[in-house]
Amino acid sequence: MALKYSRQREAIKEFVMTREDHPTADEVYMNVRQEFPNISLGTVYRNLTLLSDMGELLRLRVGDGVDRFDAATHPHYHFICQECGSVEDLNVPIMDDFNTHAGQGFKGQILSHSAQFYGKCANCLKTNS
Amino acid sequence: MALKYSRQREAIKEFVMTREDHPTADEVYMNVRQEFPNISLGTVYRNLTLLSDMGELLRLRVGDGVDRFDAATHPHYHFICQECGSVEDLNVPIMDDFNTHAGQGFKGQILSHSAQFYGKCANCLKTNS
DNA sequence: TTTCAAATTAGTAATGATTACTGATACCAT
DNA sequence: ATGGTATCAGTAATCATTACTAATTTGAAA
Numbered sequence: 048m049a050l051k052y053s054r055q056r057e058a059i060k061e062f063v064m065t066r067e068d069h070p071t072a073d074e075v076y077m078n079v080r081q082e083f084p085n086i087s088l089g090t091v092y093r094n095l096t097l098l099s100d101m102g103e104l105l106r107l108r109v110g111d112g113v114d115r116f117d118a119a120t121h122p123h124y125h126f127i128c129q130e131c132g133s134v135e136d137l138n139v140p141i142m143d144d145f146n147t148h149a150g151q152g153f154k155g156q157i158l159s160h161s162a163q164f165y166g167k168c169a170n171c172l173k174t175n176s
Numbered sequence: 177m178a179l180k181y182s183r184q185r186e187a188i189k190e191f192v193m194t195r196e197d198h199p200t201a202d203e204v205y206m207n208v209r210q211e212f213p214n215i216s217l218g219t220v221y222r223n224l225t226l227l228s229d230m231g232e233l234l235r236l237r238v239g240d241g242v243d244r245f246d247a248a249t250h251p252h253y254h255f256i257c258q259e260c261g262s263v264e265d266l267n268v269p270i271m272d273d274f275n276t277h278a279g280q281g282f283k284g285q286i287l288s289h290s291a292q293f294y295g296k297c298a299n300c301l302k303t304n305s
Numbered sequence: 306t307t308t309c310a311a312a313t314t315a316g317t318a319a320t321g322a323t324t325a326c327t328g329a330t331a332c333c334a335t
Numbered sequence: 336a337t338g339g340t341a342t343c344a345g346t347a348a349t350c351a352t353t354a355c356t357a358a359t360t361t362g363a364a365a
Contacts, residue, residue: 051312051361072352087315092352094313108239110290112323113351124278126286137278145274146293149253149266154298157255161239162291164275169283180332180341201323216344221323223342241352242322 056094058082060103063095069107069115069125069134109134109163124161128168137164185223187211189232189247192224198236198244198254198263238263238292253290257297266293 058079063070070078076091095116099106105117109127115134124137150157187208192199199207205220224245228235234246238256244263253266279286 049312049362053313053360055314085315087317089316089353090314096353108237108241110237110239112237126278126282126284128284129287135282135284137282139278139280142274142277145271145291148271149255149268149291149293151268153255153264153266154301155255155257155264156295156301157293158258158295160291160293162274162278162289164278164286164289166285166287172283172285178333178341182331182342184343214344216346218324218345219343225324 053094055079055083055086055090056097059091059094060098063098063104063116064118066118067136069117071113071115073113075116107134124164126164126166126168128171129165130167130171133168133170135168182223184208184212184215184219185226188220188223189227192227192233192245193247195247196265198246200242200244202242204245236263251288253293255293255295255297257300258294259296259300262297262299264297 059075062075062078072088072092072095075095076086076088079086079091095104095106095114098104099116102120105120107115107117107125109115109125111127111132117136119136122141124139124141126135126137127133128135145160145162146157149160188204191204191207201217201221201224204224205215205217208215208220224233224235224243227233228245231249234249236244236246236254238244238254240256240261246265248265251270253268253270255264255266256262257264274289274291275286278289
């Protein structure tokens with residue numbers, strides 16, 4: 048029941064916090080493996096889920112079928128590059144009145160929303176025509 | 177190369193078109209099976225993918241790990257009930273200036289967005305307190 | 306500091322959604 | 336009617352994720 052410290056969990060959390068992009072469980076696994084050569088993928092998943100449940104990480108589903116993890120736990124929007132698939136945070140305020148707009152003529156109750164933006168990232172813009 | 181008619185594909189398309197909700201591949205499978213008792217799940221997936229690629233259906237990923245299919249192919253937002261998981265279309269115009277808002281201070285190019293709204297559907301609102 | 310129950314781990318097996326493969330069948334232009 | 340090819344049913348494979356288990360860590364109390 049009580050949460051106990053674990054070096055693995057700490058390393059996983061540290062790693063995600065150093066990243067600006069949004070690593071997948073497998074990417075976390077590959078990297079934490081440099082410090083803990085025989086950590087198992089299951090341990091990575093279990094701790095990522097645990098940290099997300101505790102609110103220390105954000106579990107992200109941008110629609111490519113893989114879960115990503117984000118150390119920026121405040122609500123924010125995401126950009127997904129259609130060329131390279133990279134995921135970036137967008138630093139604009141959440142549009143709360145978007146909920147009201149969307150709720151016009153809707154009989155249920157809207158409490159929140161999430162949004163993803165698509166296009167070309169700065170890198171892909173300069174690389175190709 | 178050339179597309180050939182198939183009774184199974186037609187039945188799959190017909191079924192999705194009659195539905196207001198957003199059936200998963202398995203739900204399509206269960207229902208089309210009444211007309212084609214030994215249709216295979218692979219056939220359902222192949223045709224749903226094919227129809228989506230042709231633009232006759234929309235493949236939806238609302239973040240619950242299952243793909244859903246939507247016969248309403250015009251761009252629109254979706255509502256997901258946090259109680260029962262049901263998915264509904266929202267009939268409000270797409271907010272195109274949302275792209276501009278989100279792009280403030282962003283170095284890439286934003287071309288489109290998708291959004292999901294969360295809360296309680298009309299049914300769940302009246303069922304419980 | 307030793308002890309010991311409980312939490313965590315590594316390793317592996319299981320699950321669930323989706324895709325790929327294969328030999329048989331259905332479609333359709335000739 | 337026939338032949339070429341798209342599609343099918345059935346099944347195996349893949350991929351991300353979760354569950355299981357015996358062994359190891361952790362931390363608080365003796």
